[in-house]
Amino acid sequence: MMDEPLAVFRDAGGSPRVVLDRCPHRNAALSDGRVADDGCIECPYHGWRFDGDGSCRAVPGLYEGDAATATARNVSWHAATERDGFVWVWGAAGEDPTREPFAMPDLLHSEHASKPRKNWQVGEVIFPCDLDATLHAALENTLDVPHTAFLHKGIFRGKRLKELTAERTDFDGGVEVEFIGEPVGLGPIQGGPFAKKTFKHWDRFVMPCVAQVEYRVDDWLEIFNNVIHVPLSPTVTRAWFVFRWWTPLPARLLAPIVAAQGRLVLRQDKQAMAQQSKNIERFGGERFASTDLDLLGAAIWRLLRQAEKAEDRQASALDDTLTEGATNLRFRA
Ligand code: FES
Ligand SMILES: [Fe+2]
Incomplete structure (x- = not known):
């Protein structure tokens, strides 16, 4: 995490x-x-053992009264907790977390559930992908609608541009954009039985590392794509995709379709971000020119910067070139 190699293990409990x-x-x-029987992690070289708090618990062969102080033998630790099948690690070493990890939406008990849903099924696809991108670039990519109509043209947005309205709102610990009025369709599948229905669609950034895309079609579908990002280094980000959906259609049938579509789109994004990173490296830094269409990029940047207390000099240099973007916008995608 952020160029710091970590060892993750389970203790005796x-x-x-x-x-x-x-x-x-x-x-x-x-x-x-x-991991030894006592739940300590054991070094493969001389067998020193460390507990989950990083304290050295054993030095094989050592009599009492060794010269080294106990603290010098300790290793630094990070607080960790498990939730939704993920191990969440607190970024700063040796600190107790001041807040809970991101809560994955529970579709079965969704607050949006408006109709009886006893025949609806929950489906899920989870996979990781390493991206040659900064945390900011990766987060923005997941939440950036305009590129979908261009880079992914024909895959999940159709060839004909649609008029839609976007509204951006801040919430505690994040920012969201609601897209209003997009007719239901997927790539080449447009019109037909869904012609009169519209998507309800939100894109959200939840501090510090989650991009969430939510789509709903009344009586038919509810989808969450939660992308949890781990900055492995300043320019490599691991994205964990957790797709969950809720529909009266059989989840078993939908899973392979969702997975295949997702991977196709992701391949294009991965390549675009790698090329973007390569070019940023070629020029020795980032520079941005934005329009109102860049609805979330600047907002994500602002929140990340506030979190790191604007100590980074590069961050303040970039501030000039990232504009805030509109909070209410009509556009085509
Ligand atoms: S290097 Fe780990 S015990 Fe010697
Ligand atoms: Fe994309």
Whole structure:
């Protein structure tokens, strides 16, 4: 995480624990070791053992009264917790978290559930993808509608542009855009039985690393694409895609279609972001010119910057070229 190698293991109680992946003794990778019966992680070289708080619990062969102080033998640790099948790691070492991890929407108990849904089924597709992109570029890509009509033309937006309205609102710990009036359709499948229906569609950024896309069609479909981003380094971001949907159609039939469409779109995004990163490197930094269509990019940037207390000099330089974007906009996509 952010160029810091971490070793993740489960202690004797089964809880996830995270320590720096470097043995304080002679720098061996603790992740190459094993978890001993006492739930400590054991270095593969001389067998020092560390508990989940990073405290050195055993040094094989050592008599009492060794010269090294106990603290010098400890390894730094990160708070970790498990939720929705993910292990969430607190960014700063040696700190207790001040808030809970992102809560994945629970479609079965969705607050949006308006109709009886006893025959509806929940489907889910989860996969990771490493992107050659900054955290900001990856988050913006997931939530950027205009590129979908261009880069992904014909896949999930049709060849004909549609008029829609977007409204941007801040909420506590994030920002969202609601898109209003988009007729239901998927790539080449337009019109027909869905012609009169419209999507309800929200794009959200939830601090510090989640991009969420929600689509709803009354009586027919509810989809959440939650993308959890892990900055592996300043320019490589691991995106975990958690697609969940809720529909009267059989979830089993839909899963392969959703997965295939998702991967097709993602391949194009991955390539576009890699080329973008390569060019940024070629020019030695980023520069932005935005229009009102860039609804979330500047808002995400602002929130990320506030979080890092604007200490980064590069961040303030970029501030001039990222505009706020409209909060209410009619456009075509
Ligand atoms: S390097 Fe880890 S115990 Fe020696
Ligand atoms: Fe895309």
